[in-house]
Amino acid sequence: MEDLKVTLKQQIIESLNLQGMKPEDIDDNAPLFGEGLGLDSIDSLELMVLLERNYGIKIEDAREGRKVLSSVQSMADYIGEHRKI
DSSP: OOHHHHHHHHHHHHTTTOOOGGGGSSSSSSSSSSSSOBOOHHHHHHHHHHHHHHHHOOOOOHHHHHTTOOHHHHHOOOHHHOOOO
């Protein structure tokens, strides 16, 4: 699970072009949106594409998406339960 979280952080940094950030700069449980990492709705679409492309996970329900994308930990947990690739 720790490897998955580090990989996810690297993918988030690359996908969202968060220059100057390193995986260790992102807390597993910190919110990705708002006061945490400060991502916005466009970033959430990028994260949805990342999940589908890299893990075969397609989230179609907006409420579920908000829960899944709330933190790196929640994304890793969801991937662990729903991974298709």
